[in-house]
Amino acid sequence: MTDSIFVTNAQLVKLYGVVRSTICDWATAGMPKTARGRYDLFAVHSWWLENINADPADAGTDDARGRYWNAKAESEEIKTLQLKESLISRAEVIQEWTWRCSDLRTGLLSWASRLPPALEGKDAIEMMLVLRGAVDELLDSFCRNGRFTPKPEPKPAKKPKRQKPVS
Secondary structure, eight states, X not given: OOOOOEEEXXXXXXXXXXXXXXXXXXHHTTOOOXXXXXXXXXXXXXXXXXXTTTOGGXXXXXXXXXXXXXXHHHHHHHHHHHHTTSSOOHHHHHHXXXXXXXXXXHHHHHHHHHHHHHHTTOOHHHHHHHHHHHXXXXXXXXXXXXXXXXXXXXOOOOOOXXXXXXX
């Protein structure tokens, strides 16, 4: 009983994922064969590991393969972060900020009809307070909390300034 497995050119093409001319090139380069178009699979594989798989000319293939797997890993990381909702799609961000800008525009345009009656008969300080209230209201609407604008951390209270003793 023999320990050899004999294969044909067509079987080697399928096993190594190459074209027939590559098998012919390998045979010319010294790949062992038992007869015309027949090969000992173990001998061929040993030869392939020593000559083809370790070929420095194939370094570009290894480099491309490495770049492919790095890109694939990065893509999977991005998908994972999206599932965890750590990342937001560009389209969603653009849509949300478009709505906010539209709200801001509408609010600013409404001042032309809303503010004159509120300012009528007021002195300068009262007008300033009305205008400041309108601005604050609009800013609160624009800067509202939402999916894309998390609530800011509260600022620590400021320490009161020490007063210098009067001498």
